[in-house]
Amino acid sequence: MPQLTVALDMMGGDHGPSVTVPAAAQALSLLPDLNLVLFGLEAELSPWLRRFQLDSHRRVCVQYCSQQVENEHKAAYALRHLTDSSMRNALDALASRRAQACVSAGNTGALMAMAMKTLSTLPGVDRPALITRMPQAGGGYALLLDVGANLNCGAGQLVQFALMGEQAARHILGISQPRIGLLNVGVEANKGNESVREAAQCLQQLQQTEGLHYSGYVEGDELFSGRVDVIVCDGFVGNVALKTSEGVARLLLGQRQQRGFLSKILTVWLKKRLSHLNPDQYNGASLIGLRASVVKSHGSAGSPAFLNAILQAVSEIEHDLPASIAHRFDTAPRDSHAR
Amino acid sequence: MPQLTVALDMMGGDHGPSVTVPAAAQALSLLPDLNLVLFGLEAELSPWLRRFQLDSHRRVCVQYCSQQVENEHKAAYALRHLTDSSMRNALDALASRRAQACVSAGNTGALMAMAMKTLSTLPGVDRPALITRMPQAGGGYALLLDVGANLNCGAGQLVQFALMGEQAARHILGISQPRIGLLNVGVEANKGNESVREAAQCLQQLQQTEGLHYSGYVEGDELFSGRVDVIVCDGFVGNVALKTSEGVARLLLGQRQQRGFLSKILTVWLKKRLSHLNPDQYNGASLIGLRASVVKSHGSAGSPAFLNAILQAVSEIEHDLPASIAHRFDTAPRDSHAR
Structure with missing residues (x-):
């Protein structure tokens, strides 16, 4: 796999592919080294990919899946039953090192639960923080x-x-x-x-x-x-x-x-x-304390804001924040931050 | 005692009498029916009272006391040891029906604890709310x-x-x-x-x-x-x-x-x-659920803001909010709002 690869959950958030696809297209044109792996439902995603010519882009890999996480879904339900959702597949791409960071605008609770399951936390970290x-x-x-x-x-x-x-x-x-x-x-x-x-x-x-x-x-x-x-x-x-x-x-x-x-x-x-x-302008909170970078975009994010979230994921890959946190927890005495 | 009387803790807040005295003077000139009972330390309060001619105002009663509550004081300490503080005396004036409402810019925790002790909560209310x-x-x-x-x-x-x-x-x-x-x-x-x-x-x-x-x-x-x-x-x-x-x-x-x-x-x-x-402009949170009205002014309030808090106390007396809350708790079934 190439060096700089971000996995995107194209279905999350209030607007889905109508927001995530234009943002992905713009990220690719801004960053010539960026590769994207896109996850989503074919019926909704593919028309937008064609429209922005991402269906045959050489730095884009598309993987269709059969489910998506809704805001109403409980984390436990999503974890157990939505194993072929766009969110879960994007996180699995991190776990398998197919990508180095992931961006989703979906349900925070489900993202947190799935990220803990697929990526697990760094040693000494009980739970990731947003x-x-x-x-x-x-x-x-x-x-x-x-x-x-x-x-x-x-x-x-x-x-x-x-x-x-x-x-x-x-x-x-x-x-x-x-x-x-x-x-x-x-x-x-x-x-x-x-x-x-x-x-x-x-x-x-x-x-x-x-x-x-x-x-x-x-x-x-x-x-x-x-x-x-x-x-x-x-x-x-x-x-x-x-x-x-x-x-x-x-x-x-x-x-x-x-x-x-x-x-x-x-x-x-x-x-x-x-x-x-203004959430329409700035965007992107990160789940930190995990073994890879997971960026949570605002659910109501527009394309410029989702683009910012992708750029934030790229920046976290470049700084290798997980390794740096792992190092800090390795040197600080364990009992000082015990539960 | 006359009808409309507000007790003022003149020592609370970041600025003490330099803020509370000008505000009291202005409240008296705005509201011809208003009577005030003022509580504070003589050495600090009396020069300001003279300066604003409140030392011999016919609608003002001044009661000097020996203590004041600081922001650093724990509620339990204030409750036990600061029984001759300006805050405590102002609340006692409510309990004895010498005044119908009280205003303080002092320590919220101490005000809450003292108000519960001196005034007690309405039937059905476990603790007052700000x-x-x-x-x-x-x-x-x-x-x-x-x-x-x-x-x-x-x-x-x-x-x-x-x-x-x-x-x-x-x-x-x-x-x-x-x-x-x-x-x-x-x-x-x-x-x-x-x-x-x-x-x-x-x-x-x-x-x-x-x-x-x-x-x-x-x-x-x-x-x-x-x-x-x-x-x-x-x-x-x-x-x-x-x-x-x-x-x-x-x-x-x-x-x-x-x-x-x-x-x-x-x-x-x-x-x-x-x-x-802007806290310098608006002001005044109320402790509700007690048998009388207690208005908590912002600690950093200037004179206009402390004046607003006094006006709010007057408004709560006029609406008799405690009686209205007592009526609501009397009619709603007790178990629906049990602890």
């Missing part, structure tokens, strides 16, 4: 994890997220000593629930023993402040925080059509400032 | 609860929040049949943690038996969409969602000073659109 970038006031990004893969997290899991996030910030953001914050309802030591307070104690220890740069608690209004590079929380809280910021962006980008010349200028200006909070 | 308004895309507001008083909530508590929020929306928003949503990480029935899924089942039952208008799950990006009038969640998630929306507003209102004429116009326009997400 990580995404947040724009910061001074420019640049911070990483937020978990944003929806693990709804109830104990302290040990939060500590594992911190170690994974630290490596991700090194490789994705290029920050040599990332500052780690724990998302909480206040910054004082007595604030928060038990998991968060216990995780804070572990991270303080790791700061002394492992050189981790722990910056204490951060509140919701500091998610964009630039005070830390990695923000750690459980998946319920992270998912709500991420989607809330998208909701504010949509509220401002405006419900009603703007009338008048000045209003139109203002809206364009605002859209530019909000672009990184 | 509720606040969120601006909606189509204009108007929705109510979000809990935003930080209860960090871990079981299904029964979430159901109680729904019933309290329903009454609050009737009285505060003037909506006769409020639509209730449960905040979750997805809208499909299988999404979310156990508490949320169990609460959803109870609310579906109450829809049939009690005429509650349950609208299902809402995600973070729908907090401002206008789809529901009341959004129910646990206090950790609600606090992060609220502060995240404030963080986005601050990110946009801009870190750097805007240069140039057009940039200045744009910033003014944006500030106007964001005013209800």
Whole structure:
């Protein structure tokens, strides 16, 4: 197999092939070294492939399958019964090393369950985390994890997220000593629930023993402040925080059509400032902690956003994030991030 | 005592009397029927009272005390040891019916613990909830609860929040049949943690038996969409969602000073659109489910925001929200909102 190969679940998300096929075509034209393996239902996928001339593209391999995962499917059901789905086949392509990364806009719970089954987690990692970038006031990004893969997290899991996030910030953001914050309802030591307070104690220890740069608690209004590079929380809280910021962006980008010349200028200006909070523009959370890179695209993503998710997968292959996380867990003492 | 009396904790928040005294003076000049009972440390409070001529105002009663609650204080410590604090005395004034509502910008955990101790909850309510308004895309507001008083909530508590929020929306928003949503990480029935899924089942039952208008799950990006009038969640998630929306507003209102004429116009326009997400402009969450109204002002509130919190307390006295919630819990079957 060639070096740079990404497996794509063409059926996931709200729009399916009408969004994923144009994005795939554009990725191929942007990156001359990229190879794609596409998975989907023939009846829906093949007309779009013909339309974008991907049915006979020399860097594209198409594999039709008989099932697809819907948003309504429970993870356990998908795991047991949807073994010939486009999602499962795309992950199997990673497990068999036919591809080095995979992108899906489908059901997060099913993606998580199937990825754990087919790829398994890295040694020391109990469960993968979903990580995404947040724009910061001074420019640049911070990483937020978990944003929806693990709804109830104990302290040990939060500590594992911190170690994974630290490596991700090194490789994705290029920050040599990332500052780690724990998302909480206040910054004082007595604030928060038990998991968060216990995780804070572990991270303080790791700061002394492992050189981790722990910056204490951060509140919701500091998610964009630039005070830390990695923000750690459980998946319920992270998912709500991420989607809330998208909701504010949509509220401002405006419900009603703007009338008048000045209003139109203002809206364009605002859209530019909000672009990184607008899910139609930015995209792509990654499941990290697995033996290969799995990128979760937003379910409502349009073609430009799905294209961004593919580019993110390529970037993770180039940085070999799984190997880097494996190395971090290999050197940090096991009991410090035990469950 | 006269009819309309509000007790004010003058020491709470980041700025103390320098913020609370000007706000009190303005409230008195706006509302000719309003009486205030002010609680604080003499050394800090009295110079400000003299400066704003409140030391001899005929509608003001000042009561000096010897302690104040700091943000670092644990709730249990405050409850046991800070019995002559400005916060505790303001709540005691409610318990003794010297005032009908109270406002504090102090430590939320201590306020919650002291309020439960001095006022106790209404029959059927296990714990009070902190509720606040969120601006909606189509204009108007929705109510979000809990935003930080209860960090871990079981299904029964979430159901109680729904019933309290329903009454609050009737009285505060003037909506006769409020639509209730449960905040979750997805809208499909299988999404979310156990508490949320169990609460959803109870609310579906109450829809049939009690005429509650349950609208299902809402995600973070729908907090401002206008789809529901009341959004129910646990206090950790609600606090992060609220502060995240404030963080986005601050990110946009801009870190750097805007240069140039057009940039200045744009910033003014944006500030106007964001005013209800900016904690310096709007203010005031209420602890509901108690036998009297307790308004929690934002800790970083300036004078205009603290004034808003006082006006909110007055409005809650006029609507007699506690009596209305008591009535709702009296008529709804007890087992439907059991713990």
